[in-house]
Amino acid sequence: MAVQDQDSFRPQRSWLARRGLLRPGLAAVLLATLAAVGLTLWPGVRPAPPPAPTHEYRLLDAPPSAAAVTLAGMLGEQFEARALELHAPGDGSGEVAVPARAEAAFAPDGTAYLLGWQSQGPQPVLRRDIRPEEELRLVEALARYLPEGSTILAMPELSRRLAALAPAAWPLAPGAEPLAIPAPWQRRGDAAAAVEVAQWGGPAAPGITGERLPAFIDALLAEDVHGAARLRVLAGAGEAYVLVHLEDAFQLGLLREGRMDMARRTFAASTFSHDLAREARAWGAANDHAAWAIDRSGDGRLRGQYLADSAETATLIAQLLPFNTSRLDAVPGLRLVWQSGGYWLYRIGDV
Numbered sequence: 001m002a003v004q005d006q007d008s009f010r011p012q013r014s015w016l017a018r019r020g021l022l023r024p025g026l027a028a029v030l031l032a033t034l035a036a037v038g039l040t041l042w043p044g045v046r047p048a049p050p051p052a053p054t055h056e057y058r059l060l061d062a063p064p065s066a067a068a069v070t071l072a073g074m075l076g077e078q079f080e081a082r083a084l085e086l087h088a089p090g091d092g093s094g095e096v097a098v099p100a101r102a103e104a105a106f107a108p109d110g111t112a113y114l115l116g117w118q119s120q121g122p123q124p125v126l127r128r129d130i131r132p133e134e135e136l137r138l139v140e141a142l143a144r145y146l147p148e149g150s151t152i153l154a155m156p157e158l159s160r161r162l163a164a165l166a167p168a169a170w171p172l173a174p175g176a177e178p179l180a181i182p183a184p185w186q187r188r189g190d191a192a193a194a195v196e197v198a199q200w201g202g203p204a205a206p207g208i209t210g211e212r213l214p215a216f217i218d219a220l221l222a223e224d225v226h227g228a229a230r231l232r233v234l235a236g237a238g239e240a241y242v243l244v245h246l247e248d249a250f251q252l253g254l255l256r257e258g259r260m261d262m263a264r265r266t267f268a269a270s271t272f273s274h275d276l277a278r279e280a281r282a283w284g285a286a287n288d289h290a291a292w293a294i295d296r297s298g299d300g301r302l303r304g305q306y307l308a309d310s311a312e313t314a315t316l317i318a319q320l321l322p323f324n325t326s327r328l329d330a331v332p333g334l335r336l337v338w339q340s341g342g343y344w345l346y347r348i349g350d351v
Contacts, residue, residue: 053191053195054088054185054188054191054192054195055086055087055089055185055195056086056087056195057084057087057199060082060085063083064081064115065116065132067115067132068081068083068115068116071105071115071139074165075164078107079107079113080105081103081106082103082106083102084102084103084104085101085102086100086101086102086126088184099182100117100118101117101120102114102115102116103115103116113200114130114161114200115130115161116130116131116132116135118130118299119298122264123254124180124247124254125180126181126182126196127157128180128245128247128251129247131341133341134341134342135161137341138340139162139166141338142162143167145337145338146167146241148167149169149239150168150238150239150240150241151235151236152166152168152240152241152242152243153172153231153242153243154170154242154243154244155172155178155216155248156174156175156177157177157204158243159171159172159173159175160173160177160202171234171236172216175203175209175212175213176209176213177196177202177205178206178208178209178255179205179206180251180254181207189205189207190206193205193206215230215234216231216234217252219231220248220252220315220317221252221256221315221316222315223314223315224319224327224331224332225332226316227315227316227317228316228331228332228334231333232333232349240347240348241337241345241346241347242320242346243344243345244317244320244344246305246321246342248321249262249305249307249317249321250262250305252317260312261309262306262307263289263308264304265303266302266304267279267280267301267304271302272302276302277294280304281324283306284304288308289306289307290307290308290309290325291310291312291325291326292304292323293305293321293324294322295342296341307323313325313326316331320334320344321344328344333348333350334346334347
């Protein structure tokens, strides 16, 4: 995927044990004996050291945002909002990189909910940016307008966050969060996922796994009317919705190879205007992009999200988001019911 501008290790059974030629207890004795002999015969041989962690989280003394404090309070009085940094090993010079900053709600028993996330580079690190202010508006809207007994389809990590805050069924919440693994960690995606599971509790994986999530992503990447029909099947009977975010399109390009090739460009302007629209359109045309949309980065700057392939403009995800080629509220079987910031909530009807 083009971007412009700008191992959890599982113990393995021995070869003999896998083939039923050695019982587990005897396997342990034999392996221990072989290890002892090996150390005696070859004293210079030592077990390989455990791999260095891909990253770790450190709490900050800086206060969290007001929106994060409010969201933490909604989870329960035992939760406290805190600010964190994601630290990654440096290049050997003693420097430690900070590829992302976060805000989270913590309970005394160690339970943690992610409330905010901001990658520090042009590409998402592990996940798309999460803005507590957007999250708060979304939670308040769901509490006010969502019919009782509703089902909402959304990405797994978002589904888990909202399941604790909004009274609805979230079918994708049990699924593993598909992580966008940074290039330096590509060969150690399982190790990165293990850190995320330890930090946030919910399952995570270096890519798309399971059964429901691939089906959901296939629906978003299908031609719009066919994708809408797939969503109806996934949601089942009853009142159902699909919740998408503008950054989901960019994230899908990172997760599904060969799809949703996108680029980003940050603008100098601080407010949207006709001049900015012309600039966004002109830059997209000059760089052979098929569609564009405007949002804000985590630091509040206006940013263009560009879709390279014209064939992708017909996908359901592209039609549900505010690209200049979208129909938004005209996709058969889907009706827009709420929008704020990067979030778009559609009711799933019959196709």
